[in-house]
Amino acid sequence: MPIKSAFTTTIDHVSILDVNANFDEKLGAGLIPDGDLVRLYEHMCVCRHLDEVAFKLQRSGRMGTFPQNMGQEAASMGAAYALDKTDWLVPCYRENAGLFWRGLPMEMILLHWMGDERGNAIPRELYCMPLAIPIGTQLLHATGLAWAAKYRGEKRLACTFFGDGATSEGDFHEAMNFAANLDIPVIFFCQNNFWAISVPGKIQCSAPTIAQRAVAYGMDTIQCDGNDIFSVVYCVRKAAALAREKGRPFFIEAVTYRLGDHTTADDARRYRDQAEVDAWKTRDPILRIRKFLTTRGLWDDAKEAALAERAQRDVAAAVERAESIPPPDRNDFFNNMYATIPPDLALQRDTMQTHGIGQDPSQIEGAVIELPAKTSH
Amino acid sequence: MANLTLVQAINLALIQEMERDERVLILGEDVGLNGGVFRVTEGLHKRFGDKRVVDTPLAESGIIGTSIGLAMAGLRPIPEIQFEGFLGPAYDQICSHAARMRTRTRGAMTVPLTIRIPVGGGIHAPELHSDSPETVYIHQPGIKVIMPSSPYDAKGLLISAIRDPDPVMFFEPKRIYRAFREEVPEDEYTLPLGKARVVCEGNEMTIVSWGSSVVQCMQAIERGGRSIELIDLRTLYPFDMDAVEASVKKTGRCVIVHEAPKTCGFGAEIAARIMERCFLYLESPVQRVTGFDTIMPYYKLELDYMPDADRIARAIEETAAY
Ligand SMILES: Cc1ncc(C[n+]2csc(CCOP(=O)(O)OP(=O)(O)O)c2C)c(N)n1
Ligand SMILES: [Mg+2]
Numbered sequence: 285m286p287i288k289s290a291f292t293t294t295i296d297h298v299s300i301l302d303v304n305a306n307f308d309e310k311l312g313a314g315l316i317p318d319g320d321l322v323r324l325y326e327h328m329c330v331c332r333h334l335d336e337v338a339f340k341l342q343r344s345g346r347m348g349t350f351p352q353n354m355g356q357e358a359a360s361m362g363a364a365y366a367l368d369k370t371d372w373l374v375p376c377y378r379e380n381a382g383l384f385w386r387g388l389p390m391e392m393i394l395l396h397w398m399g400d401e402r403g404n405a406i407p408r409e410l411y412c413m414p415l416a417i418p419i420g421t422q423l424l425h426a427t428g429l430a431w432a433a434k435y436r437g438e439k440r441l442a443c444t445f446f447g448d449g450a451t452s453e454g455d456f457h458e459a460m461n462f463a464a465n466l467d468i469p470v471i472f473f474c475q476n477n478f479w480a481i482s483v484p485g486k487i488q489c490s491a492p493t494i495a496q497r498a499v500a501y502g503m504d505t506i507q508c509d510g511n512d513i514f515s516v517v518y519c520v521r522k523a524a525a526l527a528r529e530k531g532r533p534f535f536i537e538a539v540t541y542r543l544g545d546h547t548t549a550d551d552a553r554r555y556r557d558q559a560e561v562d563a564w565k566t567r568d569p570i571l572r573i574r575k576f577l578t579t580r581g582l583w584d585d586a587k588e589a590a591l592a593e594r595a596q597r598d599v600a601a602a603v604e605r606a607e608s609i610p611p612p613d614r615n616d617f618f619n620n621m622y623a624t625i626p627p628d629l630a631l632q633r634d635t636m637q638t639h640g641i642g643q644d645p646s647q648i649e650g651a652v653i654e655l656p657a658k659t660s661h
Numbered sequence: 662m663a664n665l666t667l668v669q670a671i672n673l674a675l676i677q678e679m680e681r682d683e684r685v686l687i688l689g690e691d692v693g694l695n696g697g698v699f700r701v702t703e704g705l706h707k708r709f710g711d712k713r714v715v716d717t718p719l720a721e722s723g724i725i726g727t728s729i730g731l732a733m734a735g736l737r738p739i740p741e742i743q744f745e746g747f748l749g750p751a752y753d754q755i756c757s758h759a760a761r762m763r764t765r766t767r768g769a770m771t772v773p774l775t776i777r778i779p780v781g782g783g784i785h786a787p788e789l790h791s792d793s794p795e796t797v798y799i800h801q802p803g804i805k806v807i808m809p810s811s812p813y814d815a816k817g818l819l820i821s822a823i824r825d826p827d828p829v830m831f832f833e834p835k836r837i838y839r840a841f842r843e844e845v846p847e848d849e850y851t852l853p854l855g856k857a858r859v860v861c862e863g864n865e866m867t868i869v870s871w872g873s874s875v876v877q878c879m880q881a882i883e884r885g886g887r888s889i890e891l892i893d894l895r896t897l898y899p900f901d902m903d904a905v906e907a908s909v910k911k912t913g914r915c916v917i918v919h920e921a922p923k924t925c926g927f928g929a930e931i932a933a934r935i936m937e938r939c940f941l942y943l944e945s946p947v948q949r950v951t952g953f954d955t956i957m958p959y960y961k962l963e964l965d966y967m968p969d970a971d972r973i974a975r976a977i978e979e980t981a982a983y
Contacts, residue, residue, distance in 0.1 A: 348785045348786065348787060348960055349785075349786065349787055396959075397787070398961065399785065399787075399959040399960030399961040399962075399963070400959055400961050401958070401959050417746075417787055417788045417789050417790075418746065418747060418749065418789055419719055419747075420719075449718075449719035450719065452718035452719040452720045452723070453719060453720050453721075453750065454720060454722050454723075454750060455750070480690070480719050481690070481691045481695065481698065482691045482693070482694055482695035482716070483690060483691060483693075483716045483717075483718075483719065487716055487717070487718055488718050488719060549698070550698075554694065554695055554696070555694045555695050611961060612958075612961055612962055614962060614965045616958070616962065617953075617955045617956065617958040617962055617965075617966065618953065618955055621954075621955050621956065628924075628954070629953075629954050629955070632923070632953050632954060633953075636953065636965075
C-alpha cells in the first residue's frame with residue numbers, strides 16, 4: 285500500500301478592517317451597527333487612557349504593579365460585545381476593555397492592582413471571573429463553568445482569555461482536551477501578542493499558527509486579526525453559534541501585540557527592538573476604527589476632543605473612587621477564609637494585635653508586660 | 662572582597678560555578694536576555710550563550726521535569742521558578758520524581774539539581790508573588806531546602822547546593838534581594854549545608870529564624886536591650902538542631918519566627934525537637950511568631966500578616982515575663 289494522507293487541514297485567517305482601514309463589505313456589512321461601533325471606540329479610548337493613568341499611579345507609589353492592556357483593546361472588547369451578557373468572561377489580566385464593556389466598574393480593576401481583594405468581589409450578575417494571576421489555570425475553570433451550564437441545560441457559554449505563553453502550560457492542554465472530548469461549550473480565546481514577558485512566541489509554539497494546536501484536539505479553530513474589532517466579532521459570533529447549537533468548544537487565535545511593557549515592573553527595551561514596536565503602532569486597533577469612523581462621517585475632531593475630556597473625567601473619577609475606599613479591615617483576611625471561621629483561627633484573629641500568636645493568652649495571664657515602643661510601618 | 666547585595670552575590674555564585682563546571686546550565690522563564698525578572702541572572706546569557714542559559718516555554722512542570730532528565734544524565738541544571746506562587750505546576754515533578762529518584766533506584770539514578778525560587782512577601786507584589794511555602798518541601802523527604810538571609814551566606818550556600826549530589830530548593834527572600842549590602846569574598850567558597858549561623862550571642866533567650874524574618878528579629882533585638890541569641894537556620898533541611906539545642910540549653914527560653922503560616926509551619930518541628938531535647942532546661946513555653954493560618958493577603962494588608970519587629974518584640978517580652 286502506498287502511503288496516503290491521513291489528515292490535512294487549513295487554518296483560516298479573518299481580516300475585515302485592515303491596517304489601512306480598508307473594509308471588507310462582504311464579511312463586515314451589518315456586523316456592528318454604527319452606533320455600537322462608536323460606543324466601542326469610545327470604550328477602547330477610555331481603557332487606553334486608564335493604562336496611562338495607572339502607569340503614573342504606579343510610578344508615584346499609589347498603586348502596585350500594573351499590566352497595561354495597550355494595543356490589545358479590540359480583542360477582549362470585540363469578544364465581550366459579541367457574546368451574551370450572561371456568558372461567562374474568564375480573563376487573565378489583559379482584558380480590561382472587555383470587562384468594562386460587560387459593566388465591571390473600573391475601580392474594581394484599580395483596587396485589585398492596589399493590593400485589595402475587594403477588587404475581586406465582582407457582582408455575580410456580571411458573569412465575570414476575577415483576573416487570573418497564575419498563567420493558564422483559568423482555562424480549566426472556564427471549562428467547568430461551561431460544563432455546569434450544559435449540565436443545567438442552559439445556553440450559557442464561557443469564553444476564556446489567555447496569552448501565547450499560556451499555551452505552554454499543562455493546564456492549557458488539559459482544558460482543550462476536556463472541552464473537546466466531553467463536548468463542552470467553551471470558547472478558548474488566545475491573545476497572541478508575540479511575547480510572554482521577554483520570551484518570544486517561537487519558544488512557546490514552533491508551528492506557524494497557535495490556532496492549529498486546536499486541530500490536534502479535534503476542535504474547530506480560526507485565526508483573526510486581533511487588532512480588528514470586526515474580525516474578532518465575526519469569529520466570536522461563529523464560535524458562539526457552534527457552542528450554543530452543537531455544544532462544541534472553539535479556539536480563536538487573535539493576532540495582536542503588546543504595545544507596552546509586560547507590566548510596570550518590566551522594561552521591554554531590554555529584549556525587543558523598538559522597530560518592531562513602531563511597526564505595530566501603525567496597526568493600533570484604535571487608530572484603525574477612528575479612521576473608519578471618520579471616513580464614514582461618524583467621527584470628527586470635535587468628537588475626539590470631547591471624548592478625550594470624557595476619558596480623563598471617567599478615569600479620574602474611578603481613581604478617586606478606588607482611593608477613597610477606606611483601607612480594608614485587618615480582620616478581613618481572617619473572616620473570608622471559610623464560611624464559618626474555625627475557633628483556632630478566630631483566636632489568632634482576636635489576639636493578633638495584643639499578643640504574640642504562639643502563646644495562648646491564658647498562659648501569660650497576670651504577667652505585666654511592658655512593650656518596647658511601637659514602630660509604624 | 663566586594664560589597665554586594667543578595668542578588669549580586671547569587672549572580673556571582675552562578676557565574677563562578679558556570680565557569681568552573683561545564684555541566685552547569687540555567688533554565689527558566691525570562692532568565693536569558695532579560696536576566697530574570699529580579700535580574701538575578703543578569704549578564705549570564707551574554708557571557709555563556711543560548712546553550713547554557715535557556716529561556717524555556719512557560720511551563721513549570723516542564724522546567725522541573727526536564728531538569729530532572731538533564732540531572733539524571735549527569736548535568737547540573739539550575740532551573741528557576743519565577744515566583745514561589747508558581748511552584749504549583751512543578752510540585753508533582755519535585756515531590757513525586759526529583760525527591761524519590763535516588764531511593765527508588767537504590768542509588769542508581771540521582772537528581773543533582775538546584776531549583777532557585779524567589780520567596781516571601783513585603784515587596785507590594787500581586788497575588789501569588791508573596792507566599793512562604795518552604796514547609797511543604799521540608800516535609801517532603803528527599804529534598805534539601807535552603808533559605809539564606811544574607812549575601813555572604815547566599816553565595817556560599819548556593820555553591821554548595823550546586824555541588825550537592827541531591828535535589829536542593831534554594832529559596833531567595835525577595836524582600837532582602839537589595840535591602841542591604843555585605844562584604845562577600847570574590848573568590849569562590851562554600852558553606853556547609855545543614856549548619857546554622859549564630860547571628861548574635863546572648864544568654865537570656867534564643868530566637869530561631871530564617872529568611873527575611875531574620876532582619877525583623879535583629880530589629881526587635883536591637884530595640885529591647887535584652888541579651889538574646891539569634892540563630893539563623895539557613896538550611897531548613899537538613900537543619901542544625903545541635904545549634905538550637907546548645908543555645909536553648911544555655912538560655913532556657915526560645916522564640917521561633919517565620920513568615921509562613923503557623924499550623925504545621927517549620928517552627929512546629931523545631932518546637933517539638935526542643936521538647937525532645939531540652940525539656941528540663943526550659944524556663945518558659947516555646948513561643949512562635951509566624952504568619953497566620955490564612956491566605957497571604959494582597960499587599961494592602963501584607964505587613965499585618967508578616968511577623969514584624971513589633972510582634973517579635975512582644976513575643977520576646979511575653980516569653981521573658983513568663
Ligand atoms: C504559572 C505562572 N508562571 C509564571 C508566571 C509569571 N508570569 C506572569 S505573566 C507571564 C507571561 C505571560 O505571557 P502570555 O501568556 O503570553 O500573556 P501576556 O502577558 O503576553 O498577555 C509570566 C511568565 C505566572 N503568572 N504564572
Ligand atoms: Mg503574550
